[in-house]
Amino acid sequence: MALLFRWLVRLAGAMLVLSVLVVGSVYWLASRSLPDYNADVVVPNLKRPVEIVRDNANVPHILGTKDEDVFFGLGFAHAQDRLWQMTTLRRTAQGRLSEVFGAQTLDVDKLMRRFDIYALSVASFEALDENTQLALTSYAAGVNARLDQINSEALGRGAPEMFLFNAPMAPWRPADSIAIVKLMAMQMSGHLDAEVIRARTSLALPDADRLRDILPDAPGTGVAALPRYAALFPDVPKFAQTEPYTSHPLSPFKRIAFAGASNAWAAAPSRSASGGTLLANDPHLSFTAPTIWYLARLELEAGGVIGATIPGVPAILSGRSNDLGWGITSSYLDDQDVYIEELNPANREEYRTPDGFKKFRTRASIITVKDQDPVTLTLRWTDNGPVLPGSHYNLASITPPGTVAAVNWTVLSQRDTTMQAAIDLMNAKTVAAGIEATSLFIAPSQNLTLVDRQNIAMKTIGAAPKRDPKHQSQGRLPSPGWIQTNRWQGMLPYSSNPGFVAPAGGILGNTNNKMIDRPFPNHISFEWGDTQRVQRWQRLMQSRQVHTRDSFIEAQLDTVSFTARSLLPLVGAELWFTGEAAPANTPEALRQQALELLAGWSGEMNEHLPEPLIYASWIRALQSRLIQDELGPLAEEFTQVEPLFIERVFRDVEGASAWCDVFQSAPIETCADMARLALDDALLEISQKYGSGLETLRWGDAHQATQDHPVLGDVPLLRYFVNIRQSTSGGDNTLMRGRTKGTGPDPFQNVHGAGYRGVYDFADPDSSVFVSSTGQSGHFLSRHYDDLAQLWRRGEYIPMSLDQELARAASVGVTLLIPQAQ
Template identity: 25%
Template sequence: MRTLKRIGVFLLVVITLLIVVGGIFAYTLQPDYSGEKELTDLTNEVNVFYDEYGIPHIYGETEKDAFRTLGYVHAQDRLWQMELLRRIASGGLSEVFGADLIGTDKFFLSLGIADASKVTAANADENNEGVVLAKAYLDGINQFIKEGPTPVEFYLTGIDKKEFVLEDMYNTIGYMAFSFAMAHKTDPLLTTIYTKLGPEYLNDLHVGSSIDTEWIKNYNPTATDTIQNNLTASVNKALGALDIPLFEGSNSWVIAPEKTKNGKVIFANDPHIGFAQPSVWFEAHIETPTYSKYGYHIAGIPFPLLGHNRKVAYGLTMFENDDVDFYFEENNPANENQYLSENGYVDYEIITKSFKVKDSSEVEFTYKKSNHGPILNGIADQLQGERPIAMSWLYTQMDNKVIDALFGLSHSNDLKEFKKALPKIHAPGLNIMYGDSEGNVAWFATAQLYNIPDSVNTKLIFEVGEGLPVEKEWIPFNKNPQAINPPSNYVYSANNQPDSIAGMLYPGYYLPENRGKRIVQLLEPKNDWDLDTASDMITDVISSVDPEIVTNLSQYIDVSLLSENGLKAIDSLKMWTGDYKLSSIEATIYNRWAYYFLENTFEDELEEDLFNQFISTHFVKRLIAPLSKDEESVWLDDVNTADIQENITNIVNTSFMDAVASLEKDFGNDMSNWKWEKVHSIEHPHPIGQIASLRSFFNVGPFPVHGAREVINNMAFSYDKTGFYKTTSGPSTRRIIDFSDVENSISILPTGQSGNPLSKHYRDQAEMFVKGEFRKMMMNKADIQKSKEILTFKPKD
């Protein structure tokens, strides 16, 4: 017995020591928010005041000192995120996560982002002010890599820390640019439908620009081959291989003084990005004698994409223009390394790449490139087929001046300076929103646009010898969609259809009018906007379109076919205002019904795999409303029932009964249990959180959440057979700047400021975000200096 006691005491001591050692180790990995550090090449002392949410307020004597410091503090909270983002475009994911990511690395290497980044970095002007500050920022990151603690993810994946260079910055921007594009998810799918089923099926999908929808108005007072299906699946797999943020949509509106209570501009913006942990934005406030900005930064990028000071505010939404095209190529029958061009058969460019794979040998692969772009066949295992398909992407075909543009935007202090930077953004397409203390409001669609003849359908893969020419006819930037101080006294963007330019509605993958329509409904009649009412608007959960769809579908319901719950459900839906609060029962019923309506309409023709790709696209969101009143659609007939001609009445009734039956199965016969909170949730996934045992440590959530897809509080999801809606993207921040009281402007992040799971700021905003709450974006120096956590950087001897 005494021996057992001794063993027990020994084990207790060992366990206690392990806990103590583990605690000490964990403590050493946390970011430092106070104390003193020395920073190489610093010319003067820099003070960093951390507020209660871990946001650094950086005060320096020079911009170089401030951006060098920004690099260090950004890295100590987000180094793992920086590492992951720079690896995507350069084919570095397999080295971290193993053979499952080989297809993703091949795909991104073939896009040519890394090659373009290398050229851009090599040609960078060392005396360019933006480059100088960017390199100072990188120096700060690299000093943290040398001297700071190693984030826990590096230990778990077994990779070494390596210094960052200018090329990495462009690779991160390139990945983000590609994640904006929708053509790679849509064009091959539509081509498959066109080839498999015929043009009449494509016509009934309403994929083109529409004159019957809410447009963003211009105002400028100064001026089928099976490979196609596999291509869509392959791109979706490449982009979704890890839990990394993808840019999806966004809202923004800027209200002129004539419509505000205090007679000053109010600016609101909430970019919609895929939810992930860490969240995409790192907030930082910098003050020097020549620079003042409260900004939102992407990991590894020194200049904020969103920002404000006391003079100007700016933000962005996705333009959704089409800047990716696909082309069939025709091989020379006598030489598979040649393709048919305007000048006869010419040689493909043959490109060989290699990359490292964790716990394996290096992978080498070769792909071909035509004058249109890389041939995607064979790059990923899914892409096997007879006809070569080339992808043409504008981003890699022009000089990259995006860093110059971001520098210019972040350093502008009035509308004239701001406008000078905009033409430097050739891709991705962005709606840049602007407001200032002088009362100006503006919206600019920034992208290098070009003329597209009416006869050219950019939504399909071009046949050989057809499509857009390699040498395009560029449209001057001042002809782009835009509005400056319009008579409406507001500007807005919700990724919906922009007004016409150069005699055409510019082709794109615009989101439905739902959010745009609701924004206009709220803005138009009201002329006394303030911070509180703008806050209510940015968290609004009312759909402007879904009740109309219910009305359209309800007219076809045969009540004699319905069960008791079915009768209650349809009566309740007819009274629905379109709200997506957690307590809403109608929201749950409507979305089940909408899914079955789509499934029963389209799955018979498309079959399961293609249908699942189909319902994940943007254009399906636009399709539901017109389809709900289209009695003549060719899709309504079930091709599997040759002796019966189905119509919209059959589809609507079958779908509604399917919805009610599925809800009874999941939640019972008591309709009070069919609340939105039971089916709609949000979780912020970390790549390592895919390991079940580590999920609760790295992931944040899940939480039931208000909102839905295509309401202003856009908590987006894709439909599937489960009937449960796991939010995949939504507001990456909610920001409201009131120029009548800039220092009390408000914001929120989805999880927290830090990407370090050991930091107290890893998840401290998550519940506030779900509840629609805000915190102050501090700019008052007297208030900031009251901070209890001050990190001082001194010049290193």
């Protein structure tokens, strides 16, 4: 027995030693790719030395003599910190994810090949001016210099993920940066999804009033009546079913609820306590670890610029110089149209045009798939754009027999000069120069908010399609592609894009709200991203005569829900303070307790309070009850609460209270009945998941920011190292927006919000501040992987200074790039 015990001890000791050796080896291999920020590096293709000073938040200050050298330095810094992210972004744009990840990303690759954005990006490089081409070429050389260093010094393949996946990193090309901009345009656009949803809902709801209820227009002048989709295409089955929409984390195609959002507002000197202009900006995108944003400062020949970049793109997309600040918000400009193309019954390789049948443009494309045979895809294009598969956004459900769907989209330009506009903007010194510089911006369309030392302005930038006034669906529904008046007639002039310069009130801003009301075809959009946050923003802006940097920060971090304040009195009108006291531990008692809590609630979506969870669960359950019988399976597409719909129903606008009656049941249900039943549904769901003690609930437990690694986020054990989960305040309709997931077992997870926040004060520019939601590094062993995450969660910022000495004083390292001797 003693001998057995000794051998068991020895075996256990050996296992322990082996485990330590394995863990140590893995750590050593992974840590090899951690960059050394204190180093002199001799690099090829650089003409003059470049210094990269990293401040104590690991923000690189890139100092060089010429712009081309600075862009080289930015490429080197991006590749030091975000190489894996750049790899996956480029592979996504190229449609080459399956080479690394196998069949699980094949659908994404097929779609990307059909859009062909990489080939369009290669062609677009030739449309750029010499200065922009030099910037892209120099940036690519900087990325490649880091790749050379990784290979020559055996630096762990550049990122830990490179050991887990066989993903050789090809040299970076100038077109790669253009492709990533196009990729971001894809992520920010939702009109294709909106057209399909509207068509499917139109088929399910023959009553036009009910269609306006569930898909309401933003408040303002009404939209002219549209034809029913069934009138355009009578052969579409009324309740056609397709596979449910799914999306891989690396897919750029988002539902319209997650297609892009943002906040930006500015104050003129007359509305600023310090007498200088103010600007706040927080663009919203899907959360990832690391965030898509990377903070950087570039010392260009025209002066220093600092702000947010996207790894792979050599430009400050939201930031400031000494003279000009700029911020971006999604404009929701309608830059997509879906077309139904009729096939020639005698030759399915042809489609109908206004001039008769015409052959598709076709090209074979081979997709290499890991551990499987290659897949050959035939790409087809019509005059209106690429032909898409029926699975994309459930297009098959609205495509009649004998037809296919195609899409026209401004991002499909092969003369895309967006990159040139972004480079020129960094050199602008005034609002007028900034507006002029962005005239070449194509996609993604944005609202650009600008401030210089004296003026403020907002301009919609991006190409706007010119549509015929006789367009059958005004671009709101898929339309017959063979009818000439449905086709695009070119692009509208940049001067026709909405613009606001030096407003009399001294304040302007955008929360993706409807910003202009013009008749079709000069309408800009029928789909807008916000009808709620703007109400709170107006109140905060107008409640003060003058503003400060801190008041702008306070607005940026505001968590009061105008929606909750406006809907709860309507929904609970017949439930508040009514009825006798209910026996303890009964559903009625729990309902009364919930109503009592909500009655005293201010509408603040604070992570530590129970009321936001009760409210959000109630309104979500209410919408589900209202639409389930009318829409059937289609109701599953409406995962986000539409406040205007709830308001129309409970105010009985145009008979909208009809939604409250379950037409499949004999009794006639009232809206009060539905509100009561929905509250009981919500409280039951809450008690099952979080417990029945309502006072102990925390909104933050349900509303966790899910900044997950797009590839390793679901891998057991690893996910605890690579995912960044945090309890957060805010909600769908607060200025500090935290868009909820809307589906699955955790529908209130915060999955989409401000990955970057910046507030710029031109009375004292170096007192400006910014922050990102994770950290600068994409390496999960780096202390800079998540060091900004807690600051971001608490609503704190770091200095946004162009002071070189301040950056050096507390730097975490200085990298000197030295030209290789010729």
